[in-house]
Amino acid sequence: MYTFKKRTKFLPSLSCLLATTFILALNGCKSEEKKEAETEAGTKPVVIGYVGGFKGLVNTEEIEAKKLTHINYAFVNVxxxxxxxxxxxxxxxxxRKLKLLKEVNPDLKILISLGGWAWSENFSDAVLTDASRKIFAKSSVDIIKKYDLDGVDIDWEYPGMAGEEGNVYRPEDKQNFTLMFQAIRNELDLLEEEIGKKKLLTTAVPGFAxxxxxxxxxxxxxxxxxxxxMTYDLFQGDTVVHHASLYATDKYKTEKSADDAVKAYTAAGVPVEKLVMGLPFYGRMFKVAKLEGGLGQKQTSQEYIDGYTYIKxxxxxxxxxxxxRDEVSKVPYxxxxxTGEILSYEDETSVSEKCKYVLDKKMAGVMFWEYTSDPKSYLLNAVDKALKK
Incomplete structure (x- = not known):
């Protein structure tokens, strides 16, 4: 600190200081403007498309990259x-082909998705101990490091519960599920420090409480x-219900809904701004012995109908x-x-309703299974239009 007597001696430096302060202030304003713009960009809803690599080579020419924010590559085995x-x-x-889509959409993120319905049988063993979790976490992150991808998505179906027949599950899964994410996040943090780029960790979870x-x-x-x-396949037991209701009706005791799932997860402590609404680009065909009113009847069989382009x-x-159309559940059928067949599915109107719900509730966005189920992009176009409103 200089005194009044020495002030004149420092006038040139003071001028420089004032000029420097002005420049810093100007840059600070620009920085704040940039930060504000980034914040606004960060609030845009995500559109996450699962792409089925398990089917073989992906035809990336059919992927409309500008309408997606993330691609989850399904699946990596355990x-x-x-x-x-x-x-x-x-x-x-x-x-390699998916990464080329970044030439069209530089902000596109590509993640590997581990597990899925068919490949979740070994999760419980893989994350049983501290040592095994570290090995599993490192192997997951090693893949995205090797191929310069953007993150890891975990689709364990299901910890602590039976999924596919023969899956290993145990009570310890409850804590180990959390510790697995901690271990993967630690490995991702190390990779971030090494390369200076943000890496993502996400999970797909069922839509039942x-x-x-x-x-x-x-x-x-x-x-x-x-x-x-995964706010779809929400049918339980042998009663025919909508498999992807936005809201549950009072008619069918076994019917669950996306709204139920959002409320349950937020009540459990998951911030709504991290929740992503799942949209099925496929349908579920139920069969009944004799059609008497449709929904609410006992089914004799059901099958996966792939997908909406074919349905429409x-x-x-x-x-x-x-x-x-069910005006309460906000879905068609x-x-x-x-033939005694009942088809539950999504259409342009129902996905638009769900996008409106996402915006109203300030959720993170939407995801869908699976890209090739709607090659004419009927539903993706509806999502893109609805989220831009």
């Missing part, structure tokens, strides 16, 4: 306690960027199917009186 590329030649080719009793989602969420709610072009008000 074998011998490690993340494992079952067909590395095909997977590596797919990674019973999952919250066998996990610690309130704790686990602290390690996660997004929690992708070939089944809606065709081949004996008649379209109806088809009835076929001659």
């Amino acid at each position: 074998q011998d306690g490690k993340a494992f590329l079952t067909n590395e030649k095909t997977d590596s080719t797919n990674f 019973s999952f919250l009793g066998v996990t610690e989602m309130g704790k686990a969420q602290q390690y996660l960027d997004y929690v992708n709610l 072009d070939s089944l809606v008000n065709k081949k004996g199917f008649k379209e109806y 088809l009835l076929n009186a001659s």
Whole structure:
């Protein structure tokens, strides 16, 4: 600090100081403007598309990259306690082709998704101990490091619960599920420090509340960027209900809804701004012995119908199917009186309703399974339009 007597001696320096202060202030304003713009950009809803690499080579020419924010590459297997590329030649080719989509959309993020319905049997063993979790976490992050990808998505179906027949699950999964995310996040942090780029950790979780009793989602969420709610296949038992209702009706006791899932996960401690609404780009066909009103009846069988392009072009008000809409659940369905078939699915109107819900609730965005189920992009176009409103 200088005194009044010495002030004149420092006038030139003071001028420089004032000029420097002005420049810094100007840069500071620009920095704040940039930060504000980044914040605004960060609030834009995510659109996460699962792409099925398990099907073989991905035709990336059909992917509309500008309408996506993230691609989750499904699936990476879990074998011998490690993340494992079952067909590395095909997977590596797919990674290369998917990364080229960044030329169209530089902000696009590409993640590997581990597990899925068919490849979740080994998660419980892989994350059983501190040592095994570290090995599993490192092997997962090693893949995205090797192929310069943007993150890891975990689709464990399910910790602490039976999924596919033969899956290993145990009570310890409840804590180990959380500790697994901690271990992966630690490895991602190390990679971030090494390369100076943000890496993501996300998970896909079922849209039924019973999952919250066998996990610690309130704790686990602290390690996660997004929690992708699989708000589809929400039928239980042998009663025919909508498989992806936005809201549940009072008619069917077994019916669950996306709204139920959002409320349950937020009550469990997951911030709503991390929750991603899941949209099925496929349908579920139920069959009943005799069609008597449709929903609420006992089913004799059900099957996966892939996907919406086929449903719209070939089944809606065709081949004996008649379209109806549930104004409470906000979803369509088809009835076929001659065959006893009931189809539950999403259409442009229902996904737009869910996008409106996402915006109203300030959720993170939407995700969908699976990209090739709607090659004409009927639903993706509806999502893109609805989220830009």
